[in-house]
Amino acid sequence: MPQPTTAPIGVVLARTAKTAARAFDHALAAAGGSQPIWQILISLKTTPVANQRELADAVGVQGATLTHHLNGMEAAGLVTRRRDPANRRVHLVELTPEGEQLFLRLASAAIAHDERMRKGLTDTEIAQLADLLTRLAHNVTDS
Amino acid sequence: MPQPTTAPIGVVLARTAKTAARAFDHALAAAGGSQPIWQILISLKTTPVANQRELADAVGVQGATLTHHLNGMEAAGLVTRRRDPANRRVHLVELTPEGEQLFLRLASAAIAHDERMRKGLTDTEIAQLADLLTRLAHNVTDS
DNA sequence: TATTGTTATACTCTATAACTATA
DNA sequence: TATAGTTATAGAGTATAACAATA
Numbered sequence: 001m002p003q004p005t006t007a008p009i010g011v012v013l014a015r016t017a018k019t020a021a022r023a024f025d026h027a028l029a030a031a032g033g034s035q036p037i038w039q040i041l042i043s044l045k046t047t048p049v050a051n052q053r054e055l056a057d058a059v060g061v062q063g064a065t066l067t068h069h070l071n072g073m074e075a076a077g078l079v080t081r082r083r084d085p086a087n088r089r090v091h092l093v094e095l096t097p098e099g100e101q102l103f104l105r106l107a108s109a110a111i112a113h114d115e116r117m118r119k120g121l122t123d124t125e126i127a128q129l130a131d132l133l134t135r136l137a138h139n140v141t142d143s
Numbered sequence: 144m145p146q147p148t149t150a151p152i153g154v155v156l157a158r159t160a161k162t163a164a165r166a167f168d169h170a171l172a173a174a175g176g177s178q179p180i181w182q183i184l185i186s187l188k189t190t191p192v193a194n195q196r197e198l199a200d201a202v203g204v205q206g207a208t209l210t211h212h213l214n215g216m217e218a219a220g221l222v223t224r225r226r227d228p229a230n231r232r233v234h235l236v237e238l239t240p241e242g243e244q245l246f247l248r249l250a251s252a253a254i255a256h257d258e259r260m261r262k263g264l265t266d267t268e269i270a271q272l273a274d275l276l277t278r279l280a281h282n283v284t285d286s
Numbered sequence: 287t288a289t290t291g292t293t294a295t296a297c298t299c300t301a302t303a304a305c306t307a308t309a
Numbered sequence: 310t311a312t313a314g315t316t317a318t319a320g321a322g323t324a325t326a327a328c329a330a331t332a
């Protein structure tokens with residue numbers, strides 16, 4: 001009788017992600033950061049965002065959640081917020097030199113983490129994995 | 144100049160896992176559960192554990208965190224805890240009929256979620272993915 | 287003393303609802 | 310009225326430290 005024979009990929013994915021996320025969390029913490037801070041920094045550096053709403057979308061959190069993190073980051077001297085003269089409703093978020101430095105440190109930690117994770121896997125396998133993960137994610141995306 | 148050319152797999156993995164985890168969280172919540180409850184139920188059903196310490200390890204949390212969840216599950220009538228007569232330090236955790244029912248409901252939700260996620264992927268690809276993820280996780284595991 | 291588990295407490299991340307400022 | 314963002318509040322998950330019970 002034909003039955004689905006393969007293992008529940010969701011379980012494997014969840015377990016792997018949990019393990020990887022914890023290891024990465026520790027690496028980020030050791031470098032003076034955290035997951036949300038890293039996500040915000042990398043978004044600021046790589047994605048052109050017009051306002052905080054778009055930044056929140058890029059990071060994958062609600063606007064109020066982003067505000068919460070930006071408050072902490074501003075208090076820590078990592079970012080500045082100033083109103084856009086052209087549209088004073090908009091708050092422009094910019095990295096300070098300290099923010100740039102932390103970005104570099106966290107990027108190093110992320111690269112080291114990546115190299116550790118992919119040890120024993122070929123570039124072809126990594127590309128395959130990335131492709132499969134992307135297709136998986138697409139299946140559970142609403143948009 | 145030879146440079147690492149492939150994308151940071153950690154980023155792809157983190158993004159995919161976040162998306163998948165959120166979708167799964169919603170599915171579990173709709174079925175009356177949550178991730179930790181599901182992990183505890185599935186561990187109780189599939190892994191023979193001698194005590195809560197082992198159960199906590201299986202779930203991947205600290206003992207106190209497990210106690211926290213078991214308190215809630217016991218209050219909800221999903222599990223019972225009684226002392227082991229042979230070693231009264233040990234608390235035996237057992238599923239109630241309600242716990243069994245919830246396990247079945249969450250299992251259905253997990254299966255549905257899995258089928259949704261793997262749409263468009265062949266069994267071979269899923270097996271490949273599981274293998275790659277397992278190797279990745281192994282690389283960041285301390286043990 | 288060592289082991290098993292609980293309680294007390296606190297921290298991080300996230301979210302929703304109500305609010306302020308600006309257009 | 311609509312849009313951008315903040316504040317207030319709350320809830321879930323996790324952790325560490327101190328404790329109680331048992332061996």
